[in-house]
Amino acid sequence: MNTVWSRFNISSVVLGFAFLYLPIVLLVIYSFNESKLVTVWAGFSTKWYVSLLSNQSVLDAAWVTVRVGILSATVATVLGTLAALTLVRFTRFRGRLLFSGMVFAPLVMPEVITGLSLLLLFVAIGLDRGFITVTLAHITFTMCFVAVVVQSRLMTFDRSLEEAAMDLGAPPVKTFFQITLPVILPAIISGWMLAFTLSLDDLVISNFTSGPGATTLPMKIYSQVRLGVTPEINAICSLMIGVVALGVIGASLVNKRREVQRLRDEQAARQGNG
Amino acid sequence: MQKALAAIVSRLVIAVPYAWLLVFFLAPFLIVLKISFSSTAIAMPPYTPVLDWTGGISGLIAKFGEFSTFNYEFLFDDSLYLKAYLSSVVIAAISTFLTLLIGYPIAYGMARAPATIRPTLLMLVILPFWTSFLIRVYAWIGILKPEGLLNQLLLAVGLIDEPLIIMNTYTAIFIGIVYSYLPFMILPLYSALEKMDYSLVEAAEDLGCTPFGAFWKVTFPLSIPGIVAGSLLVFIPATGEFVIPDLLGGSQTLMIGKTLWNEFASNRDWPLSSAVAILLLLLLVIPIVLFQNAQAKAQEAGK
Incomplete structure (x- = not known):
């Protein structure tokens, strides 16, 4: 097997990653710029972060975003997990084709269409636009992503574990909570995180379905960006990047520790047998 | 007793997400379809006829008489x-092709x-x-403006000698789309190329193929599933894109996602924006079905 990593391959990977990361790095660097002109460097300063803390409308938007994110990700995780179970475990029931179509279609549906259609539903049933409507909209589009993540874990699930539990007399519901759920839990957690970040991130669907008093952070950023680039927006963005990066790194560390623990357990079990 | 309970639970497992999707995905979509056949009215909601159950079935049928294809015309x-x-x-x-050109070597x-080091590289992609998508698009404004x-x-x-004008042009939109969707292209390509057996390339070279010839005749055909999946993953959302043309493309650039939003927000013409949405969906039906088929095939192969 040829393992030489050629110069061409190395340079294309390095250039590719530079392209992916340079804009984000520049954005973070310029959030510490003293000057009000974003692109002229005038020395290091944290004043934009300080002024951010006294900007009530930004803080309000951040609070709305976090609440919508947590609430919608939690409900979406429950619904998405149920949808995944349905897709993998119940292969025969009336309307299955429609169901799987409805789970997968929102993944590729242009956001403008999802947003418009949900708005028209809320208007038709007379629900005032605001916190509740954004949350319902976010649940709907993120649950499908959770379903895909959990489904792929369920497909590789070793069903003999469940069968063993049931042979030993555990009822199906108990088997689910004691065997199935712990095994697919990592997928459910990453589904929750995915749903949370998608909700945190969403602009288009929120723009359609939100109303007065429920401005999310991306909506706030968007309306400010249209007025021009300011170091303050750079500071908000840098903070959001920081929070997400911490979350992702934290999650991968937890995953790694679990993995190491699992390998150790397996080894111990094997030695115990030998 | 246990069996009956299990049956009820499994019914619920199916019914809850099913009902949710019927109410919040299918019903809204049917409403869009219906409103796209209504005419504009200066009222709230700004369209007529509204779905009205008070007249019963016959009233509903009468309402159908008011349907118009005006918006589509x-x-x-x-x-x-x-x-x-x-x-x-x-x-x-064009952006999908550019993304492929840039994503393939990576x-x-x-x-x-x-x-x-492969898992680390994958993590970095x-x-x-x-x-945030919005933040990544925003980052380019500071780079591209005059x-x-x-x-x-x-x-x-x-x-x-003088600043290039890139902001508010189609070039800026291309850069924005390529940048935002590059990971969607790289991931399927990587998974196709990583699975590939490179001894095939070596065999081709041993048999006298030039390195480029071996790439073109062996590697490239084997990576086609990845190319198809990646291209569709970029093409479908890029067609309905709203944020990128709005922030980087300026007011002159035409894209349908932006048109839909303008009709909706500025002109308050909900029936017309519904018709725009329906036609956009029809435009994307073929690529979406292609993508679902490719995914199903990949899933079958993976089993």
Whole structure:
């Protein structure tokens, strides 16, 4: 097997990653710029972060975003997990084709269409636009992503574990909570995180379905960006990047520790047998 | 007793997400379809007829008489909309091709990297996906605008004498789409190239193929599933894109996602924006079905 990593391959990977990361790095660097002109460097300063803390409308938007994110990700995780179970475990029931179509279609549906259609539903049933409507909209589009993540874990699930539990007399519901759920839990957690970040991130669907008093952070950023680039927006963005990066790194560390623990357990079990 | 309970539970497992999707995905979609056949009215909600159950079935049938294809006729008569559809497809197609050109060498380089660092490289490609889409698009404004970082750099180096105008042009949209969707292209390409058996390439070279010939005759055909999946993953969302043309493309650029939003927000013409949405969906049905088929095939192969 040829393992030489050629110069061409190395340079294309390095250039590719530079392209992916340079804009984000520049954005973070310029959030510490003293000057009000974003692109002229005038020395290091944290004043934009300080002024951010006294900007009530930004803080309000951040609070709305976090609440919508947590609430919608939690409900979406429950619904998405149920949808995944349905897709993998119940292969025969009336309307299955429609169901799987409805789970997968929102993944590729242009956001403008999802947003418009949900708005028209809320208007038709007379629900005032605001916190509740954004949350319902976010649940709907993120649950499908959770379903895909959990489904792929369920497909590789070793069903003999469940069968063993049931042979030993555990009822199906108990088997689910004691065997199935712990095994697919990592997928459910990453589904929750995915749903949370998608909700945190969403602009288009929120723009359609939100109303007065429920401005999310991306909506706030968007309306400010249209007025021009300011170091303050750079500071908000840098903070959001920081929070997400911490979350992702934290999650991968937890995953790694679990993995190491699992390998150790397996080894111990094997030695115990030998 | 236990069995009956299990039966009820499994019914619920199916029914709850099913009902949710019927109410919040299918019903809204049918409403869009219905409203696209209504006419505009100066009221709240700004369209007529509204679905009205008070008249019972016969009332509902009478309502159907008020349906009009006016919005669709309007869309086809006004060349602005046709141009917007056409330019969305062209912009999405060109950007998809550019993303493929840039993404392929990166995915190939990653797939050929030592196995020990591959997971790290993969993580590094996925990481930008977790940062906000809006923020990534916003970052480019500071780089591309006339007094932005790119022009400062090029002026300082002496490559150009006056700032390049990139912001508010189609070039800026291409850059925005390629940048935002690059991970979607790299991931399927990488998974196709990583699985590939490279002894096939070596065999081709031993038999006298040039390195490029071996790539073109062996590697490239084997990576086609990845190319198809990646291209569709970029093309479909790029066609309906709203944020990128709005922030980077300025007011002159035409894309259908932006047109839909303008009809909805500025002109408050909900029936017309519904008709725009339905036609956009029809435009995307073929690529979406292609994508679902490709996914199903990949899933079958993976089993």
